[in-house]
Amino acid sequence: MGYPDDLKYSDEHEWVRVEGSIGTIGVTAYAAEQIGDIVFVELPGVGDTISATESFGVIESVKAVSELFAPVSGTVTEINEDLADSPEMVAADPHGDGWLIKVEMTDPSDLRSLKDSGDYELMVDDL
Amino acid sequence: MLTTPLDARHRALGARMIPFAGWEMPVQYAGLVEEHVAVRSVAGLFDLSHMxxxxxxxxxxxxxxxxxxxxxxxxxxxxxxxxxxxxxxxxxxxxxxxxxxxxxxxxxxxxxxxxxxxxxxxxxxxxxxxxxxxxxASMETALVAIQGPESAVMLARHTDADLATLKYYAIITGTVAGIEVQIARTGYTGEDGFELYVPWEQAGALWDALLTAEAGNGLVPAGLGARDTLRLEAGMPLYGQELDRETTPFEAGLGRVVKFDKPGDFVGRVALEAVRESPSKQLVGLRITGRGIARTGYPVYLPAAEAAVGIVTSGTSSPTLGEPIAMAYLPVAVAEIGAVLEVGIRKARAAAVVVSLPFYRRQT
Missing domain, CATH: 3.30.70.1400 (Aminomethyltransferase beta-barrel domains)
Known part of the structure; x- marks a missing residue:
């Protein structure tokens, strides 16, 4: 599986795509594969704040509940409404249409603790 | 950690292994839902050698x-x-x-x-x-189960036993793929199926023979994950969730198993006679009509009430029904079919309705 170069990756297997001050957040292909059979996604509401490394929602398979950990801090500006009816989209296109939320980032220094695609790929290869 | 005689085969099949009751067991191979659907529609092959x-x-x-x-x-x-x-x-x-x-x-x-x-x-x-x-005989007896609507047709191709006359909850000795086994028409999936008790050292050959010959007909290896969702849809209890040392058979809705009319004493008779008419809780089925999936340990409330009255014992998104289902213990007074309740799911509450068990019953 490929990890796009324009994303930054967290050790908790979330990614962020930065466009200006807006960060789009999702889970990595590795995480989606590990979770398997995704049937439910619970996300914060627009206007909620999220904090880097802290839980901002859950993603559920038939078998289990997994927490989502924010790669960056910010205020939620948009959520992927399509996931309510089509949670399987997270696994089908984890780095694209399966995105979770967009945030107005509040601390650009959050990005410094994230990995680029090459380092992230090396990390998951060892898991 | 104990391993079954099929351990190397699970790993070769790409199974995800998890610790379970002191054993390393396959929780899934290709995917839980795929395996679940295969058992409901064709057949799945399970390693239950930990039993x-x-x-x-x-x-x-x-x-x-x-x-x-x-x-x-x-x-x-x-x-x-x-x-x-x-x-x-x-x-x-x-x-x-x-x-x-x-x-x-x-x-x-x-x-x-x-x-x-x-x-x-x-x-x-x-x-x-x-x-x-x-x-x-646990460590010398392996157990391979073939479960699903096609299991009888598949197994018949490999055995000298007369499966047509083998009734549900019956057991006979026979050979499968030339290996002497005990063939029981039992299971934990809500489907027709067979459990094959086989000597430890011959389990691999038995597994290989069935999977090699029947994979082309749709037989898939199935893990503990699918076993759990299959049994939950079928309304069957799992020890540690629906049954434990805090629960009597009557509370679990299994009072029919207790035979007070048998002669002589049996362990638990006095206590069970006392709770027979007045169980302290009742196991029910729930359909979650609100948003979210109820899971083990989540609290159950009367609508808008502050204090929890019950607890979810098992819950999932039902692969067959396509909606969240759960089992829960409730006070007897509120455990009526059709009762509307709420399940606490993290910080929110989701509406739920009490339904009769099982959630799924096969067409016969």
Missing amino acids: GELLVSGAGAAGALDYALVSAPSRLKEGRAHYSMICAPDGSVIDDLIVYRTGETAFMVVANASNREAVVAALVERLAGHDANLRD
Whole structure:
């Protein structure tokens, strides 16, 4: 599986795509594969704040509940409404249409603790 | 950590292995939902070698088991089986069991892996004074199950046994792929199916023969994940979730298993007679009509009420029904079909309605 170069990756297997001050957040292909059979996604509401490394929602398979950990801090500006009816989209296109939320980032220094695609790929290869 | 004789095969098939009751077991291969659907529509092959096989034999075996268990194994005909439980003197459940009568004076008691030692200890104590011997054959007896609507057709191609006359909850000796096994028409999936008790060292050959020959017909290896969702849809209890030392058979809706009319005393009789008409809680099925999936341990509330009245024991998104289902314990007074409740799911509450069990029943 490929990890796009324009994303930054967290050790908790979330990614962020930065466009200006807006960060789009999702889970990595590795995480989606590990979770398997995704049937439910619970996300914060627009206007909620999220904090880097802290839980901002859950993603559920038939078998289990997994927490989502924010790669960056910010205020939620948009959520992927399509996931309510089509949670399987997270696994089908984890780095694209399966995105979770967009945030107005509040601390650009959050990005410094994230990995680029090459380092992230090396990390998951060892898991 | 213990491993089954099929461990290397699971790994070669790409299974995800998890610790379960002291064993390393496959939780899924290709994917839980895919395996679940295969068992509902075609057939799946399970490794259940972690289960405990306890052999009770002797002239007094039937009477000893009538005393030790809440059911009446003495009433079983040879070659038949029933679902049973072993209870503590306080009426709580030590384990749920399948009891097979394999001979006039021979029984096989199949226990959950997690409770094998507790069941052995209780049986040793309860068999004392009876003309009955207990042998724990768990580590020499592997168990391979083939479950699903096509399982009988598939298995028939590999056995000399007459499956057409093998009734539900019956057991016979026969050969499968040339290997002598005990073939039981039992399972934990809500589908037709067979459980094959096979000597440890021949389990690999049995597994390979069935999977190699029948994979092209749709047989897939299935893990503990699918086993759990299949049994939940079928409304079957899982020890540690619906059954435990805080729960009697009556609360679990399994009072029919307790045979008060059998002669003589049995362990738990007094306590169970006392709770028979007044169980303190009742197991129910829930459909979650609100948003979210109820999971083990989530609280259940009356609508808008502050204090929880019940607790979810098992819950998932049902692959067959395509909606969230759960089992929960509720006070008897509110455990009525159609009752509207709420399940606490993290910080929110989701509406739920009490429904009859099972959630899924196969067409026969």
